[in-house]
Amino acid sequence: MPNNLVVRVNASSPALQEGLRAIATELELPGEFPAEVTAAAEQAAAGVVLPELDRTDLPFITIDPEGSMDLDQAVHIVSAGSGFVVHFAIADVAAFVEPGDPVDLEAHRRGETLYGAGSRIPLHPPALSEGAASLLPDQVRPALLWTIELDEAGTTTKVHVERARVRSTARWSYVDAQKALDDGSAGEVLQLLREVGRLREKQEIDRGGISLPLPEQEVDEVDGGFELVFRQQLPVEQWNAQISLLTGIGAASLMVGAKVGILRTLPPADPRDVSRLRRVAKGLRVDWPSDMDYPEFIRSLDPSRSQHQAMVVACTRLLRGSGYAAFDGELPEQTRHSAIAAEYAHVTAPLRRLGDRYAGEVCLAICAGTPVPDWVRQALPGLPKELQDSARRAGAYERAVLDLLEAAVLADRVGEEFDGVVTSVRDDEPRQGVVVLAEVGVEAPVSSERPLPLGEDVKARLETADVAARKVAFTLA
Structure with a gap:
């Protein structure tokens, strides 16, 4: 989250x-x-x-x-x-x-x-x-x-x-x-x-x-x-x-x-994390010039735009x-x-x-x-x-608390499809990752039968929204 x-x-x-x-x-x-x-x-x-x-x-x-x-x-x-x-x-x-x-x-x-x-x-x-x-x-x-x-x-x-x-x-x-x-x-x-x-x-x-x-x-x-x-x-x-x-x-x-x-x-930020973020930016079609360092890039983001919002969330990795x-x-x-x-x-x-x-x-x-x-x-x-x-x-x-609230927001929408952007893919399992759904302001796990398309627009189907378990999960439609 x-x-x-x-x-x-x-x-x-x-x-x-x-x-x-x-x-x-x-x-x-x-x-x-x-x-x-x-x-x-x-x-x-x-x-x-x-x-x-x-x-x-x-x-x-x-x-x-x-x-x-x-x-x-x-x-x-x-x-x-x-x-x-x-x-x-x-x-x-x-x-x-x-x-x-x-x-x-x-x-x-x-x-x-x-x-x-x-x-x-x-x-x-x-x-x-x-x-x-x-x-x-x-x-x-x-x-x-x-x-x-x-x-x-x-x-x-x-x-x-x-x-x-x-x-x-x-x-x-x-x-x-x-x-x-x-x-x-x-x-x-x-x-x-x-x-x-x-x-x-x-x-x-x-x-x-x-x-x-x-x-x-x-x-x-x-x-x-x-x-x-x-x-x-x-x-x-x-x-x-x-x-x-x-x-x-x-x-x-x-x-x-x-x-x-x-x-x-x-x-300082791990150079590997910076390199990964450059790949995410490319997938999200957010321009990141090669001569621009990451502090300047972060300042250029506009979180009111869904793709930039996803990029901002991804950048939190640099602050761990x-x-x-x-x-x-x-x-x-x-x-x-x-x-x-x-x-x-x-x-x-x-x-x-x-x-x-x-x-x-x-x-x-x-x-x-x-x-x-x-x-x-x-x-x-x-x-x-x-x-x-x-x-x-x-x-x-x-x-x-965020997991609970997101499950509550989506509890009556299981089976619906949402427009989203895949913001990360697991290195050890490319069929699992994270999708951001700007329409409902949710970032959640997503899986697919094939490797997830990092940074691409997708249709994500809500499979689970369990309030008691505080779990939300999507699959690619």
């Missing part, structure tokens, strides 16, 4: 709910928070001590999916001479969670927030993640305040982080923020987000980075059945993501310079092998993230990812010129495995 996040599900059928319960059981997903964890979170929320530094004068805004309550990030940007100053406030989870307390131990058990089918399994109890620690509008909150200075080209010239009390003045959805930018009603911060976001996108291109334009999937229940569609990302989502990337790159530079911390890494590298005194062999084309760290989503809290504390110490806290140093050696295990579970959950 393509690794797309299901961002909206308006469906409540018994079969779907039973399928979700089965997934939770199979993957041994966390359920409700134990009473002692909830109680500890509520006590922490009531007794939080705000930082001395007061930056509530900065009119921060948040930009998130509609209805989000776990708001990790708030942004403020100003022009400074010919350049810019980006203020990025990140929820201060450590202001509420003590090492070894019930909330901390439960967070280590969970690893990260899991998303799927319109619901989520949070990393922290709602009293924190949707309440006292969330950067909700018109609320004074403790935060890790990143201040990043940029020149006129968007190049970072200075990075600093410190604890401060902040206040968000507005909560924007992506849709509303994009509408305001398009109709000219956006305020200064949104306008500067667009300007800086575009500069950072150019910076990404110049350093050889890539952002796969993967469409997100949405599911609606219509007349007793399901409809699965792709939703393209809005430009403001990509500009907002660039601020997060900017901060993660800045955090990594601090940690690498101090030789202590934890990085998110990705090895991501991991974490913790270090204290000696840099690891692999420090770079090849897709970002820079050293990079997760620091901007501590409400949703365990490792961000630790990386944030390292950066705070570096900028303050103080020792990294013992509880952070002691945890560093074991964090990469913890975080990798939770990432694998999140990926398995997401894939299982």
